[in-house]
Amino acid sequence: MMTATLDFKHVNKSYGTASGPIEALRDFNLEVGDGEFISIVGPSGCGKSTLMSMASGLAFPSSGSISVKGERVTQPVTDLGIVFQTDVLLDWRNVLDNILIQPEMRGLDRRAYETRARELLKMVGLEGFEKKYPYELSGGMRQRVSICRALIHEPPLLLMDEPFGALDALTREQMVIELHQIWLKTRKSVIFITHDIQEAVLLADRVVVMSPRPGRIAEIIETHLPHPRRPATMETPRFVSLVAQVRHVFEKHGVLKVYDPE
Ligand SMILES: Nc1ncnc2c1ncn2[C@@H]1O[C@H](COP(=O)(O)OP(=O)(O)OP(=O)(O)O)[C@@H](O)[C@H]1O
Ligand SMILES: [Mg+2]
Structure with missing residues (x-):
């Protein structure tokens, strides 16, 4: 079997705080393949940024292991690119x-x-x-x-932590399409973190849907949407049903409330 570009194995992460330990992630398992685009969506505080810091070797799991290209991460990884929410x-x-x-x-x-x-x-x-x-x-x-x-x-691997969070909606949509074009041209492995379900689905090969803290993988959804993806892709029945699928996972975990008509 080919070595995964990035591999999380049974990763648990707790932070020690003044008011006791906070369990941020529980048993997170994910293999990111070569050239694969993974979106991670999940509520605030479910450990998404923690995953990024651990993948880049800036923080370490409490238990379990993370490898990049088959090598266990024990120090800051230089062979990757990182894009944060606000440009630095x-x-x-x-x-x-x-x-x-x-x-x-x-x-x-x-x-x-x-x-x-x-x-x-x-x-x-x-x-x-x-x-x-x-x-x-x-x-x-x-x-x-x-x-x-x-x-x-x-870098063979690009980590993006809500890179478009600070942008207005129109620019954001434009950037999403541009990122897709860049990915088609460069075929890096990408981990793309977002709160935006549509964005997550439009870009990804697989969407990792997370449950609230302690963050666990609630579901992994393969998109199988044709390339290149365009704004019009969002109007296709397949896209609409994928977005609904992600939303239902969030409803099941109480992240999105379901309001019944009276
Ligand atoms: N250095 C730290 N010390 C203590 N607790 C931390 C630390 N970093 C994160 N946490 C806690 O771990 C949990 C996960 O944080 P993290 O930043 O990974 O969430 P997130 O999913 O990126 O959230 P958001 O969507 O708001 O960016 C939170 O409850 C947070 O308070
Ligand atoms: Mg974050």
């Missing part, structure tokens, strides 16, 4: 220099990576913005720059 661009560096932070810190040849950075900017529709500063960009543009930065060192 440096205000004093222009777009190009923000994207080149990683190669620069690793002492790699700037010229080689600069070509790649320009290609990435073109791919996300920001050709010509190389010398702009973050304050000159809209929220959507800044988040696109963050995505370029996460991709610059060609």
